[in-house]
Amino acid sequence: MNDEKLLQIFESLNEVAGKYSKPPEKSDELLDAILEMTKEMLKDYKNYREQLENYSLTLESHLEELSRTYEELYALFTVTQILTKHMDPYEALEEFLNALVNAIPSKSAGVYLLKDDERILRTLRDDEIWKPLEKFLEESMIKDMKNVIISEKKDEPVEGIENFLCVPVLSGEKLWGYIVMFNKVDGAFYTAGDRKILESAATQLAFSIRNYEYLKERIERERLKEQLTIAKDIQQGLLPKSFPRNEYFEVFAKTIPTIFVGGDYYDVVELKNGDYLFVMADVSGKGIPAALLMSSLRSVLRAWSDSLRSLGEFVQRLNRVIYRDTPDDRFITMMSLILKPKERKLVLCNAGHDPVILVEPNSMIENITSVGIPLGIFDEAEYEEREFNLKPGNMLVLYTDGIVEARNPTGEEYGFERLEDLLVKIREFDSESVVNRIIKNVKDFSASAPQHDDMTVMVIKVK
Incomplete structure (x- = not known):
């Protein structure tokens, strides 16, 4: 290769690198300079490729997180729609549980609620597992109302449950009950994202129950007040x-x-x-x-x-x-x-x-x-x-x-x-x-x- 051709290559590499340096006069020195510039460009390319791969992984991670956030928001939107269209949240529990199972595919799900001295259990399936599970909730879970459990098979609370997710239904310090899911499909374990979805749903359910109970109590108070007013008028009429x-x-x-x-x-x-x-x-x-x-x-x-x-x-x-x-x-x-x-x-x-x-x-x-x-x-x-x-x-x-x-x-x-x-x-x-x-x-x-x-x-x- 003649010197003129080497000089053209040198100038082209200089232009690509975005810098200008004076070409050596001797042919062998010019060739060495071209080789050195080529090595530097290959190194820069490798670094750029690694950065690009890192950006790609970060983007995928963000997309996954965005997808999970969308799933959480969609699940919350769905349960909110269900609860708001029912004045009595107790009537919406089956539809509420179906929405949760769609968001977190599981063999079964249930809501265990504490209403005064009454215990209310609503489940999607009349599975025999629910009887010992209800006993477990009554004896173990209510003692610590802030407890959130994600269990693997070795931690199963009841025989037949391979994995288990349970979150409290809380408003302030008031415990209304628990939402329970178990045996996630395909043998998968419940994730922190699953727990987050269930916690959001539990918060919405607690809000609906609290408002419903408050409204019912207020209506009862107004009704009692009206009856007492009538009773007062009757009693005053006896004097x-x-x-x-x-x-x-x-x-x-x-x-x-x-x-x-x-x-x-x-x-x-x-x-x-x-x-x-x-x-x-x-x-x-x-x-x-x-x-x-x-x-x-x-x-x-x-x-x-x-x-x-x-x-x-x-x-x-x-x-x-x-x-x-x-x-x-x-x-x-x-x-x-x-x-x-x-x-x-x-x-x-x-x-x-x-x-x-x-x-x-x-x-x-x-x-x-x-x-x-x-x-x-x-x-x-x-x-x-x-x-x-x-x-x-x-x-x-x-x-x-x-x-x-x-x-x-x-x-x-x-x-x-x-x-x-x-x-x-x-x-x-x-x-x-x-x-x-x-x-x-x-x-x-x-x-x-x-x-x-x-x-x-x-x-x-x-x-």
Whole structure:
């Protein structure tokens, strides 16, 4: 090869390499330079090829990761669609499990849910393996609700399971149950990607169950509130809607239940002979049970009031009915009065209730009562009746223990002394004003402390 040809090769290699160097003058030196440049270019090519192969492997890895991410997102999208189209997630469990098996091909899958004291197991197949597997979940898994298990055959929890994947259904610290899959197809093992798909599905299921249970609870609360409102209206309808006001006396009463309905009861009944029956009663307990017993007492009392001859015997008859028809842990305290307005005489019969407070015109206070145990405790109980003479300006105050036992934020009771001091100060007001001032004073005393018992007051003022 002549020098001119070698020079052309040298210049071409220089151009490809992107650099310029002066060619040697001697032929053998020029040939050596060409060989050296060729070696460098081959080395650069080899490095470039290795880089290209590395880039190719990285790209394949990214594509695989992207594919797994797509599978996870698609599986999550599918289960989300399934759960959102069902208001009740418990009805969607079979469809939910089918979607998971499509995403992670397995012999079987199931959801084991904890619902209050109930255990719910939904599976795709009625496989005998599920019976011992359910026992395993109950005995082993629930102890550690954050446990996630991926097992190989050597770790099988139940005979017949070659590999096993289980993740908790959690929302916060609340454990709703577990999603279980076992025996992945083709003998393959469950991967971290499989676990990630199942964890995402479990999160979505927990979210759906939590929202459903919250919604159901809220609906139940609203329904109960509506029923209690109706019950309150019914109970208020059983109490006197108006009070007699004549030339002999005036009366007013009010009750403030702890909750919607309560067990306090008061009544004013005009008898056939022109006398008046006044009743103040307190049923043990609170809420619906107490309200039902109060309603029963009112029905019997109203039905029998026309035949009332002796107040003591009347209360004794009431006691027998209450004893016969109520549970052993229920009783009623009751103060009964008969006012003979023209004679200004008062007949009193007490069944374990707080005394009547009698306020004299000169501000003297006397607690008047009689002997008798609460209604419903002993069927043969006898009840004493006592008679008192009244005079113009007398004020009679009947109340339930929710008044005197009301507490302030420090735990101090309102008490009898505070009530009596207040009555002396407000005795000149009419009966309605006295009742309202008593209740306001008790509420002001209690301040932010919760009301623990029904509060009821009746005031009778003799003219």
